[in-house]
Amino acid sequence: MIHPTALVSSSAKIDEGVEIGPYCIIHEHVWIKKNTKVGAYCEMGLTTPLAHEKQLEIGENSVIRSHSVIYAGSKIGAGLQTGHHVCVREKSDIAEGVQLGSRTDIQGDCSIGRHTKLHADVHIGKQSKIGSFVWLFPEVLLTNDPMPPSETLIGPVIEDYCVVASKVLVFPGVIIGNNAVIGAGSVVKSDIPEWKLATGNPAKPACDVRILRLPDNPKQKAYPWRNRFHRGYPKEIVQAWTEQAQATGKSK
Amino acid sequence: MIHPTALVSSSAKIDEGVEIGPYCIIHEHVWIKKNTKVGAYCEMGLTTPLAHEKQLEIGENSVIRSHSVIYAGSKIGAGLQTGHHVCVREKSDIAEGVQLGSRTDIQGDCSIGRHTKLHADVHIGKQSKIGSFVWLFPEVLLTNDPMPPSETLIGPVIEDYCVVASKVLVFPGVIIGNNAVIGAGSVVKSDIPEWKLATGNPAKPACDVRILRLPDNPKQKAYPWRNRFHRGYPKEIVQAWTEQAQATGKSK
């Protein structure tokens, strides 16, 4: 399952069922867990002084697509899915079920919660904290330097279930509360409360997201999206969402 | 003309005069037509359940630059030119003479008309329809999800001869009429009529583009650009444009 052209360090730990594609480079200090597939031209376990002798751990059943680069010193949960040409730097703490779209850049020293999905060309600066079940759409950029260049980086916090649409710019240290939705092209310069829709430059909280309806089905509330969008999530999570929605409905 | 380090499936159809660069991977279900050049580290014909056993067809006289990835299940016309690190997903219907700049991402399920030119870092969401002789400049982003995340994607429509300048964000389902010009950095939230210049956030139609003049040559009308800019287009197309311009001039 390891392509004969792949260069795999004898110190790397490759579990059973792992596939390593053509022309890959797997350095030492890498542990790839079972049934994970690594596409062609990927380099994994690059070391820097920032992650001296620290391991890279890739969870089981992951798919890493071609031309991607993942440094040593990060722990990534099961079921990672990446696009092509992805970069993940050291000290990225990535939970299970995360998706990283093509050319997405995780600059390291950050955390991403479980089943969070980053689309293509997302840029996550150091010190960012991203919750679980978050959606970041193409070209979202999380910044971290309030007075550039400086030594004190303050990453944004994106809480659980947030949706941040395409080309949104998030300023250093901004907190986007859980279940908030940020409209495409917005510039988020200050905190956004939970459950709010915010749009514009600077982004200002408008309505509660729970009054929004789907344009092609106005009887269906759009948010919380977990009551209507289940593709790609594990059965047990979808079941919990469904039960929670029913309980909430009854209590009203 | 196939580099000895290239891994080419015996089921792939490689026409005469084709060059395949070092370390390329060409899967089965790929047909590369004559005189096309594929740069180093390209992977072509990746399959997914979305394009089961569908062929990738690359037209003759194309140039695919290094580190690019093109999936199975797309048909691409003659004379394709790509930059480096490009991604094209399945079910992309791409006519002849198209240019895709470096790191441009075609997400699939979309159409691009003939001689349309996408510059670097353009992102085309699924369900987009792009006409012929269109210009999309760096970091243009076509979105498709009106209430993210959702299952109903509605791509924008960019009609013939449009010019969309750098960093423009186009909202789902927006129609930009033929010969319209969108200023750099604009956010296009609603339809733009044909022949209009539109700028701002949200982009609003301003003047007719036909009153604009070239800054370095104020006697020369800037639009329609096909009356003054011919580099890279086939002779017979330029001749047709010239005759059309003369006929229009006489009829005035």
Added chain:
Amino acid sequence: MIHPTALVSSSAKIDEGVEIGPYCIIHEHVWIKKNTKVGAYCEMGLTTPLAHEKQLEIGENSVIRSHSVIYAGSKIGAGLQTGHHVCVREKSDIAEGVQLGSRTDIQGDCSIGRHTKLHADVHIGKQSKIGSFVWLFPEVLLTNDPMPPSETLIGPVIEDYCVVASKVLVFPGVIIGNNAVIGAGSVVKSDIPEWKLATGNPAKPACDVRILRLPDNPKQKAYPWRNRFHRGYPKEIVQAWTEQAQATGKSK
């Protein structure tokens, strides 16, 4: 120090101490100076009609990270540092100590002064002139076509010590004066005087940057940044800055 899988032209000039990573391609007309390290999957010295038989020269002690592409016909000073998936086209005149972040695209026919740092996903159009000790943060885009598409490109000028924050769009021909700071997400449509902070769309000069203080240390002036931020610069430069600051302080 040349990996056995690297394809290196016998006409390329590789100085002593140079490391060439796995699967690299080094064409003829390339001169890599001593102690430079080239990561995996890099292609260097690609030729086009725009740089016929012109050499690519990479200064000593440089680090080129994996999957990068550098064309023939550019001269790059000592101590270049690139991220991954970088592209540098022909006729790029790059001084010593420059950093180019991952996926940064230098379109050629441009100049970048010494110790200037470009972060990830920066896009430099042709005809741009970037001074020394400049900072360009992620997704900064320098455009060059005032009436697209056109043959007359007019690049922006970014003078010494400028700081241009994330996602800033700079219009063709704009001059940003030395020591100016452009806020994140701004669209710079007209010249910005030296020492000014400018923000917004369109970016307008606000205060003098020298009245700004560090948010985490209000006793410390934020600008000129060279009085407080020294990481990564050579000792002799930092010493000159320090002496200059002391002299300025005394003269007040």
